[in-house]
Amino acid sequence: MGKKKDIRSWLGTAGFTFLCLAWIAPIVIVLFDSFKKRTFINLEPFALPTEKTFVGFENYLSAINKYGFLDAVGWTVFITVGSVIAILLCTSMCAWFITRIQNFFTKLIYLLxxxxxxxxxxxxxxxxxxxxxxxxxxxxxxxxxxxLGFGAGLAVFMFTGFVKSIPVEIEEAAMIDGCTPLRTFFSIVLPIMKPTYISVGILEIMWVWNDFLLPYLVLDTNKYKTISIVIQYMKGSYGRVDMGAIMAALIMAVIPVIVFYLAAQKHIIKGVAAGAVKG
Structure with missing residues (x-):
């Protein structure tokens, strides 16, 4: 019986290891291609860089200097930070209001x-x-x-589930001590909601940072471009594509999200589980 468990454990470990490698493989390939000449990226996309194909950081400099990648990073950071702050603050207050004020109006807001x-x-x-x-x-x-409008649905749903698990007596005690509703929220409720704040924040950051369609449709692309839009613009006329700059830009765009996700991933399950609690 013990040997069967060991075999199953080994097979499970091997299977998940293979899945992890399969998931990481595309990122590794893009990383290698970002250091190769654009011609060889098309001819030998899966080959390692050699003395003949290696160009160093030329593709990265091209993406930064020729296509204005750093400006796109600045606008993307501004939009991501501003959007996530607005979503977290507004939706958490909305969820608290919906949970504590039970009437037709709040139920309608939640359903919407x-x-x-x-x-x-x-x-x-x-x-x-x-x-x-x-x-x-x-x-x-x-x-x-x-x-804020598009991100409110998921955020309100998760915050509402968590607020239902917060005892009302804590808020009542704060109000008896003279706290206003706003002070009660920011001093009592908000700190308790920290796990869900972190979880929702991570999900929203990854969504806004990687989004292409919404900025492309809404923004005035003659003045403002996000990272995803700049990468799209690296495809020139008559089908000409600067593959070297695209690969370098993809790596520079993906690395911050991966680092942030790895640093904060332990909070995701905790926050999702906390938001799933029913009152």
Whole structure:
């Protein structure tokens, strides 16, 4: 019996190791290709760089100097940080209000937030682009409002589940001591919601940072470009594609997200589990 368990454990370890390697392989291939001449990227995409194909950091410098990659990083960071802060603050307060004030209005808000999670983006993208342009939301600070609308559904759902597990007596005691509703939220409720804040924040950061379609439709791309848009613009006319710059840009775009995810991944399961608690 013990030998069977050892065999199953070994097979499970081997299987998951293979899956991990299969998941990492594309990133490793892109990393190797980012140091190769663009011609050899097409001819030998899976080969290691050699003395003949190696170009050092030429592709990285091309992505930065020729295509304005650093400017795109700046706008992407601004949009990501602003959007995530707005989503976390507004949706957590909304979830607290929905949970504590039980009436038809709050139930309707909750249902609308949940319904927004199942509506395909393709159904509203053309109307959204037109509306955003007319309202002047085609700027990095305007698109934050758009992200707040699209990110509210999942965030409200997760925050609401967690707030239901918070004893109401804690908030009542704070209000008896003279706390206003806002002070009660920021001093009592918000610190307790930290696990869900971290979990939702990680998910929203990865979504906004990697998003292409929404910035492409909403932003004025003549003035503002995110990382994903700049990478798309590396494809020139007549089918010409600067594969070297694209590979380098992909690596520079992916590494911050991977590092951030690895550093914060232990909080994801904890936050999701906390948000799934039913009152």
């Amino acid at each position: 937030c949940v319904f927004s999670m199942v509506v395909p983006f393709q159904m509203v993208m053309f109307t959204l682009a037109l509306t955003s342009d007319r309202l002047g939301l085609n700027t990095p600070w305007g698109i934050i409002i758009v992200y």
